[in-house]
Amino acid sequence: MTKRILDGARSVFLKNGYERSSMRNIADEINYSPGTLYFYFKDKGEIFHKLYEEGFRLLLNNSKVLDNVEDPFERLKANGKAYIQFAVENRDYYNLMFLVDEAADYKKEGLNLAGEAIGQIRAAVKACQEQGRFKDMNTDFLTFMIVSALHGICALFCKDRTKNFVEHTTEELMAQGYQCFILMLERA
Amino acid sequence: MTKRILDGARSVFLKNGYERSSMRNIADEINYSPGTLYFYFKDKGEIFHKLYEEGFRLLLNNSKVLDNVEDPFERLKANGKAYIQFAVENRDYYNLMFLVDEAADYKKEGLNLAGEAIGQIRAAVKACQEQGRFKDMNTDFLTFMIVSALHGICALFCKDRTKNFVEHTTEELMAQGYQCFILMLERA
């Protein structure tokens, strides 16, 4: 049962992180012998990739409801907020999706989930421009910049690099830092 | 000779990445027995941390010369540019410094190198504010936002997540994305 293995892997990966989880850990979790995992999956990386996909579907489902927001700038703002919220609520998924090297080996093949997520942001940016906002800016570069800012906030959070702002909690930093960013986008 | 070990470790770590480098790899590189490394260093993490420090000194030296730039906003812009340039030219150091979990375990003790780097940005932001710029924004949140944007650009680069912008090269994306960001800061 591949589902049983994935359930075990999810539990172990999201508890200890990818690098610190072993095939034997997963096998023990579901009372399997380590060899059995290789009957259903090519290697550790393939199990990883299934959870990587799972994370993206979660993220994309979260942001799909925001397509209803008509005003493109409001939609852009909501997308960013949802993105950060996803990272906070699913820190371990976020790590798997964006900060584990393993992902790079599988990125090319098949459906491009990261590209789909970026596509949503890009579409909102473009709609903003057609409405008169960000007139003098290149769509791709602006999109990349926005994605970078969002990812930066989440990556600092995921790798525990927020302790240098002693005056504020991590949650406050992320929320208020994002508000700052939005404020700047509004004025640009 | 700790220097000999660090030279070997630097060469191996920066070639294969931290997780994919073994103590035996390092020992082989300098014709030592694996056990010898433990005579000079407590564990793999301690070797890592020495190179982590090395990376920060490199980064801080790069940006120290920018203290001469009198205008605070120009200084801020130059700092960001130098930061991105550092990541491009020292991708593996950047990974070690900001994207390897190991670092978290050593973060607390002694001199806070990351805090020093952030302090420079913060000082420039504050000077900008005293000059009338970013008047209505909180210094810490704005600093965090700027650091996030810079880190986001570099983290996407380091983890090879720039392939979704097929139209442009990675270098172009980083440079132009940063220009976009600067443009927005200018108008805020």
Next chain:
DNA sequence: GTTTATATTGAACAGTGTTCAGTAACTTGC
């Protein structure tokens, strides 16, 4: 009931970080 397909095992291989008794090579004191 026998054959065939599917599941599952656990030992084995080469690799990992780490420890440690043993040895070699210098330094010091006389």
Next chain:
DNA sequence: GCAAGTTACTGAACACTGTTCAATATAAAC
């Protein structure tokens, strides 16, 4: 010069890692 002491270094061993594979058990088909 020679013994004592310190420092440097070795390589085997331990428990772990991902992965493979012959052997075995379970289920399905005829």
